[in-house]
Amino acid sequence: MENKTLKTLIYIFVGMVGFGIGLIAVSMFISVVDFTSKVPMPSGKGTYGASLSLFDADWDSMDASPAFLIVSFLVLLIGLVMMAVDASVRQKLKKKVKGLNFVALAISVIGLIMLIMAAVYTRNDVEDSMMKIMVASAKAETGGELSDQQITLMLKMMVNFEMGTGAVMAIVGGVIAVLGSIMLIIPALDPIKLAAAPAQPATPTQPTSPAQPTAENPTTYNNNNNDTIA
Secondary structure, eight states: OHHHHHHHHHHHHHHHHHHHHHHHHHHTTSOSEEEEEEEEOTTSSSEEEEEEOTTOGGGGGSSOOSHHHHHHHHHHHHHHHHHHHHHHIIIIIOOOOTTHHHHHHHHHHHHHHHHHHHHHHHHHHHHHHHHHHHHHHHHHHHTTOSOHHHHHHHHHHHEEEEEOHHHHHHHHHHHHHHHHHHHHTSGGGOHHHHHHSOOOOOOOOOOOOOOOOOSSSOOOOOOOOOOOOO
């Protein structure tokens, strides 16, 4: 019963790793930085917004670059795929590559830390680059009447930059997958050891012994031999 429970936990943790890999892979094609205007559109229906994904062509028009973020995605995915492969080999073939799970976990943790840092850095980098473009455009329209600091302050009150849905999804998926990876290196959850462990037999029940006669409760015997005296 205990082995069956542990095997179920292994499947759950492997599923967490797989789920995290899926989220990260999908998030690479969703926005990593979102730009929204706080000023309503002339029609009065909502506000203007735009987004950047990792492979958009708009990166060429600004000083910011998604290279650090792309590398972080790849490092995290490589570590998690290595962990998934190690878990699958242990589960199905009952074999292991010595130290592979620890190496995979280390790469995954490093990749997750890099991803969080890269998401914040890229968001700030995009904001700085876009601010320079908008400040230059606004300064040309106003004829240089306002300083760069004044225009920047006004723009920050009008626009907002945030981490995109893809970046948030990737971080959440990475956290889930890394937690599953940490659980998979616990020795008690090693599929090879579980497969080699003998099944625990059911505990036999002790037979109940008959009650022994005591001095207070003597056992009575019926004597069917009735002797008669002539």
